[in-house]
Amino acid sequence: MNPLIELKKAGQSIWLDYIRRSLITSGELARIISEDCVSGVTINPTIFEKAIAGSSDYDDQLKALLQDNPHMTGRQLYENLAVSDVQLTADALRPIYDSTDGADGYVSLELSPSLATDTEGSIEEAMYFWKLVNRPNLMIKVPATPEGTAVIETLISEGVNVNVTLMFSLAHYEAVAEAYLRGLEACPDPSKVASVASFFVSRVDTAVDGALEKNRSDLALRLRGKIAIANSKLAYKRFKEVFSGSRWERLEGLGGRVQRVLWASTGTKNPDYSDVVYVEELIGADTVNTMPPATMKAFADHGRVRSSLEEDVEEAGKEVAALKEIGISLDMITEALQKEGLKKFSQSYDKLIAALEEKKTALLHGSTERMVLNLGGVEQAVERRIKNWEKQEFNKRLWDKDPTLWFSQPTEEITNRLGWLNLPEIMHEQLDSLNEFAKEIKEEGIKDVVLLGMGGSSLAPEVFARTFGSAPGYPRLTVLDSTHPDSVQAVSERIDLDHTLFIVASKSGTTLEPNLFFTYFWSKVKGAVADPGRHFIAITDSGTPLEALGRNRGFRKVFHAHRDLGGRYSALTLFGLLPAALIGADIHKLVDRAWVAAEGCAFCVSVGKTPGLMLGAALGELALSGRGKATFLASQGISRFPSWLEQLIAESTGKAGRGILPVASEPPTSSYGGDRFFVYFRLDGDDNQELDQTIKSIEKAGHPTITIRLEDKYDIGMEIFRWEVAVAAAGSILGIHPFNQPDVEHSKELAREAMEQKNSGDSMGRDTIPVSDLPALDKAIKQWLGQAKPGDYFGIDAYLKPSHETWTRLQSMR
Numbered sequence: 001m002n003p004l005i006e007l008k009k010a011g012q013s014i015w016l017d018y019i020r021r022s023l024i025t026s027g028e029l030a031r032i033i034s035e036d037c038v039s040g041v042t043i044n045p046t047i048f049e050k051a052i053a054g055s056s057d058y059d060d061q062l063k064a065l066l067q068d069n070p071h072m073t074g075r076q077l078y079e080n081l082a083v084s085d086v087q088l089t090a091d092a093l094r095p096i097y098d099s100t101d102g103a104d105g106y107v108s109l110e111l112s113p114s115l116a117t118d119t120e121g122s123i124e125e126a127m128y129f130w131k132l133v134n135r136p137n138l139m140i141k142v143p144a145t146p147e148g149t150a151v152i153e154t155l156i157s158e159g160v161n162v163n164v165t166l167m168f169s170l171a172h173y174e175a176v177a178e179a180y181l182r183g184l185e186a187c188p189d190p191s192k193v194a195s196v197a198s199f200f201v202s203r204v205d206t207a208v209d210g211a212l213e214k215n216r217s218d219l220a221l222r223l224r225g226k227i228a229i230a231n232s233k234l235a236y237k238r239f240k241e242v243f244s245g246s247r248w249e250r251l252e253g254l255g256g257r258v259q260r261v262l263w264a265s266t267g268t269k270n271p272d273y274s275d276v277v278y279v280e281e282l283i284g285a286d287t288v289n290t291m292p293p294a295t296m297k298a299f300a301d302h303g304r305v306r307s308s309l310e311e312d313v314e315e316a317g318k319e320v321a322a323l324k325e326i327g328i329s330l331d332m333i334t335e336a337l338q339k340e341g342l343k344k345f346s347q348s349y350d351k352l353i354a355a356l357e358e359k360k361t362a363l364l365h366g367s368t369e370r371m372v373l374n375l376g377g378v379e380q381a382v383e384r385r386i387k388n389w390e391k392q393e394f395n396k397r398l399w400d401k402d403p404t405l406w407f408s409q410p411t412e413e414i415t416n417r418l419g420w421l422n423l424p425e426i427m428h429e430q431l432d433s434l435n436e437f438a439k440e441i442k443e444e445g446i447k448d449v450v451l452l453g454m455g456g457s458s459l460a461p462e463v464f465a466r467t468f469g470s471a472p473g474y475p476r477l478t479v480l481d482s483t484h485p486d487s488v489q490a491v492s493e494r495i496d497l498d499h500t501l502f503i504v505a506s507k508s509g510t511t512l513e514p515n516l517f518f519t520y521f522w523s524k525v526k527g528a529v530a531d532p533g534r535h536f537i538a539i540t541d542s543g544t545p546l547e548a549l550g551r552n553r554g555f556r557k558v559f560h561a562h563r564d565l566g567g568r569y570s571a572l573t574l575f576g577l578l579p580a581a582l583i584g585a586d587i588h589k590l591v592d593r594a595w596v597a598a599e600g601c602a603f604c605v606s607v608g609k610t611p612g613l614m615l616g617a618a619l620g621e622l623a624l625s626g627r628g629k630a631t632f633l634a635s636q637g638i639s640r641f642p643s644w645l646e647q648l649i650a651e652s653t654g655k656a657g658r659g660i661l662p663v664a665s666e667p668p669t670s671s672y673g674g675d676r677f678f679v680y681f682r683l684d685g686d687d688n689q690e691l692d693q694t695i696k697s698i699e700k701a702g703h704p705t706i707t708i709r710l711e712d713k714y715d716i717g718m719e720i721f722r723w724e725v726a727v728a729a730a731g732s733i734l735g736i737h738p739f740n741q742p743d744v745e746h747s748k749e750l751a752r753e754a755m756e757q758k759n760s761g762d763s764m765g766r767d768t769i770p771v772s773d774l775p776a777l778d779k780a781i782k783q784w785l786g787q788a789k790p791g792d793y794f795g796i797d798a799y800l801k802p803s804h805e806t807w808t809r810l811q812s813m814r
Contacts, residue, residue: 003303004296008037010305011285013104015040015262017292020051021058021081023604024088028396036300039096039104041089042141042163042264042290043082045345047599049352052081052359054600056609062356063363070364074353077360082109083133090135097137102194103257108139108163113346116143122151130160139163139196143342144172149179152195156183162195165264166341168204169334173197173235173261177242180259184251191255196262196288199235201278203265203337203429204228210433211328213557220326223319225273227330229281230316236261236284236309243286262288267295269429271562272542276303284309293603294422297400340432351592371611372707374699375677378621385617385733389607394729398613399603405732417739419564420724423572424595426562431577431587437557438581441501442474448495449582451479452517453505453575456567457539459644460576460720464585466640467713471584475501479579483513486801488520497528501582502536505575507561509544522553539574566739568648571720586714593717601725612725615706619726620733622677622704623653623660629676629793631663633691635683639665641716642681645723652727652738660730661793667811668694675791677704681719684711 004014016029016038023029032038051057058081065072065080072080089107097105109129115122126140139161142148148164155162156179164176176197184190205228212220242248243258266278266289274280275298279289284307291299323330361367375382389395397405399421403414441449451461458481465477480491502521506514518536525532533554540546542560550558559574570576572594581587601612608614622628630649632642642664653659663676680695682688699705708719731738769776788794796813800806 002036002300003305004036004300006305007279007283007289007299007303008039010283010307011287012283013039013260013288014296015042015106015288015290016296017042017044017264017290018047019043019085019089019107020047020055020599020602020604021061021085022051022055022602022606024085024092026604026606028604029089029092032296033092033096036296038296039100040093040106040108040288040290042108043086043110045110045352046348046595048082048085049348049355050596050599051602052352053355054596054598055602055605057605058359059363062359066360066363072360074356074360077356078353079132081356083129086133086138087135090133090137093137094135102136102192106137106139106161106163106194106196107135108141109133110141110345110349113342113349116145116342116346117147119147119150122148123154126151126155126160127158137161139194141165143345144176144197144338145342146175149175152176152179153183153186156180156193156195157186159187159189159193161193163198163262164195164259165198166338166345167197167199167235168337168341169231169331170235170238171331172334172338173199173238174242177239177259181242181247181251184256189255190251191257194257195259197239197259198262198264198290199232200265200337200341201228201232201263201282202267202269203341204231204334205273206269206429206433207333207337208323208328208330209270211333215326215328217326219322220328223322225270225277226319227323228278230319231330231334232263232282233309233313233316234320236282236287237313239286258286260286260288262290264290266290267292267426269426271560280304280306281308283307292425293399294425368709370709371615373614373618374705374707375618375622376702376704378618378625378627378704381621381625382614382617385621386608386614389613389617394732395601395605395607395610395613396603398725398729406735406737411737414737414739416564417566417569418728419562420569420572421598423562423565424591424598424721427572427577427591428595430574431581431591434574434578434581434587437578438474438584441582442584445499446475446501447499449475449477449501449503449579450491450495450521451477451481451503451505451579452514452521453479453503454481454511454513455647456570457505457507457511457514457575459568459647460571461579463571463640463644463716464576464580464590465583467638467716468580468583468585474584475582477579477583480517481513482802483516484799484801488517490801492521492524497525497535500525500535501556503579504536504538504546504550505540506538506544506546507541507567507570507575509540509546509549515546518549539578566741568651569724569739571644572717589714590717593714594721597718597721601721610725612722613729615722616726616729617733618706619660620730623658623730623734626791627675627677627704628659628791629661629663629673631666631672631676631678632681633678633695634681635686635688635691635710637683637686637713638681638710638716641719642679644720648723648727651741651744653731653734653736655736655740655743658734658736660734663793665811667814672698672701672703673790674703677706679706679708682707682709683713684709 007014014037019041086107086109093105111122111125141163142151144164144167152162152164167173180195187193205225208227209224212224239261263282268275268277279299401415401418403411406414458479462479470476478491504514504518525535534556536555537557538546538550538555539559539561541563547558562573577587601610634642646662646664649660649662678698695705728738769780798810
């Protein structure tokens with residue numbers, strides 16, 4: 001049985017914390033209501049904003065509104081769009097509302113965040129929306145601020161349903177429950193009104209765990225990941241107490257309903273915790289759990305149902321009390337979380353209005369397309385592919401992490417490598433703590449950050465460093481991923497060990513190169529400072545040898561990576577974002593752009609309107625047609641971005657004798673072979689005159705081109721996500737596994753074999769030519785190149801010190 005159905009039987013309602021127009025119009029909302037027992041929906045303004053910015057969901061309605069009145073403000077446009085979404089959703093949920101006699105089947109709508117401390121203004125706007133939406137199964141969301149409790153009481157007394165939001169503590173809950181009871185007591189017919197009290201969960205663990213990490217005592221470390229659930233269990237205990245006794249019995253006799261506790265913020269943000277922990281541990285009668293789509297899908301896949309809210313309640317009290325013993329005030333944390341929640345909601349709302357103003361301008365005055373596909377003879381094949389994917393429900397199955405998109409037999413290695421799809425939303429919650437850590441490093445006087453990595457753990461940080469540079473006062477970032485002795489020596493000579501922080505980056509914790517780098521620099525730092533561990537941090541999966549090393553050596557901090565994705569898909573994880581934060585890059589903006597791209601590719605969007613899948617169809621069909629060499633051109637300000645794409649494309653598609661060959665930073669030439677296509681990343685504001693002319697000449701010569709426009713440098717966040725989707729999808733066309741890397745491991749085996757045979761004096765039967773014998777070397781290379789056939793490529797695997805001089809000479813060879 002579907003665990004979601006079991007949840008319903010256990011007395012818990014399932015609400016969806018996600019709404020957008022395509023979810024409704026595609027039929028996906030109706031399916032979720034029917035198959036997954038969803039009986040309510042909460043509007044998320046952040047999702048709403050990303051859907052407006054990243055998709056065409058609302059374009060038709062916006063065009064109609066602006067045609068009637070081109071002077072409508074962003075706020076007025078929002079009201080129209082939101083009310084339409086709410087009405088459509090309320091109508092979809094109406095059968096549930098009717099069949100449960102108003103006990104369930106609600107959709108919630110937010111008030112303006114500017115009214116959070118304005119009682120009269122909130123009441124006025126709530127009554128306005130109540131009448132405008134005109135649906136009995138609407139709930140008005142009201143924050144649990146001191147001013148909000150008076151709003152709750154008034155609205156309930158007037159028969160207006162209320163979803164109380166931003167509750168984090170028992171004090172918040174008790175004030176809200178009292179306001180609800182007073183409202184019921186003043187309501188002419190208590191049977192006609194309903195309310196839920198939204199208690200936020202995972203944000204509590206995020207904040208408390210940070211304080212516990214700083215405490216570092218054994219007790220503190222044992223309490224990690226426990227306080228949010230303990231706090232919630234105590235709130236549920238208080239709920240049962242409030243809704244019992246003579247006062248409640250009198251209201252119940254008049255038809256009053258309990259104000260159900262709604263668990264909000266139940267998506268897991270910490271990679272160390274189960275992705276369904278905030279569902280499994282909070283199950284009980286008369287409760288609601290509002291889940292983001294990813295959490296709902298995860299619970300349907302592997303969730304387990306038991307009456308967990310009634311378990312270990314006494315132990316929950318002890319855990320909360322233990323916090324106080326070690327000097328951590330839960331009350332202070334929860335008050336800060338409510339203020340922070342109000343601030344974030346206000347920021348999301350402002351972004352939403354700004355996105356609508358931008359969309360309004362684009363619709364009224366026109367705008368340049370973000371991606372233009374000029375595919376020549378491949379266009380019809382791409383159109384057929386998109387139609388075929390539409391029939392296969394490719395996009396929905398991608399977000400369901402269905403491995404049969406690539407192979408008929410389910411492959412666990414695929415299922416466990418698609419965690420990057422949800423990264424923008426997950427990482428959004430961790431960005432403040434990363435910025436706090438970066439601020440700490442800056443204020444300590446660290447001048448250099450040296451990342452010790454290799455491949456997937458180092459390419460994104462290098463792109464970010466070259467693209468954004470270091471903000472004033474922030475340290476310089478050096479990425480060391482070359483084992484050439486001169487390279488290591490150059491880094492060692494350039495830094496002051498007293499003012500340097502080293503990042504040891506390895507998902508597996510066993511990667512040879514970063515471990516060797518660490519051994520070298522640890523010996524240097526140990527001989528120069530009293531507490532060498534303070535100068536090192538690690539990024540790795542939990543439970544790896546690197547984590548154990550970090551704990552044993554007293555590293556300043558060990559950051560845990562996400563297990564459910566590979567290294568080349570880790571740009572938007574801590575591997576990319578922590579180094580970016582340390583140099584003062586705006587990681588909020590970077591992730592925000594990626595989130596816009598994610599919503600543009602969301603599970604409910606049709607394939608033909610999904611930028612990532614449209615690009616993926618083009619890549620795959622171009623390769624099938626014999627144009628398998630992707631040649632990149634990029635504006636100067638983002639010139640390093642293709643170097644990240646190189647690995648993503650080559651390592652994901654290059655296997656089984658097939659693949660797409662990425663060609664980056666190639667010097668210009670007068671003519672190109674018929675096995676190429678070209679991708680031009682054009683950054684607004686750069687001097688693009690020469691590149692614009694180059695791409696026109698290439699198109700005139702008959703080569704397919706893909707032009708992608710970036711409004712500013714932070715749009716590379718958008719491109720990272722777009723290309724991750726595209727490359728994964730192209731793998732389906734090529735019939736390869738996009739998430740493994742058999743040839744990478746094979747090359748390592750060959751290297752080890754070569755070194756062993758070299759040490760034993762065996763040259764493996766191959767002719768070797770001394771580099772000093774230039775005539776022989778020239779002859780041998782010419783003979784070798786003479787074997788090249790059309791469609792082949794020539795690559796230089798240069799084991800040389802990375803430098804401008806080396807790069808210039810290699811470019812001249814190309």
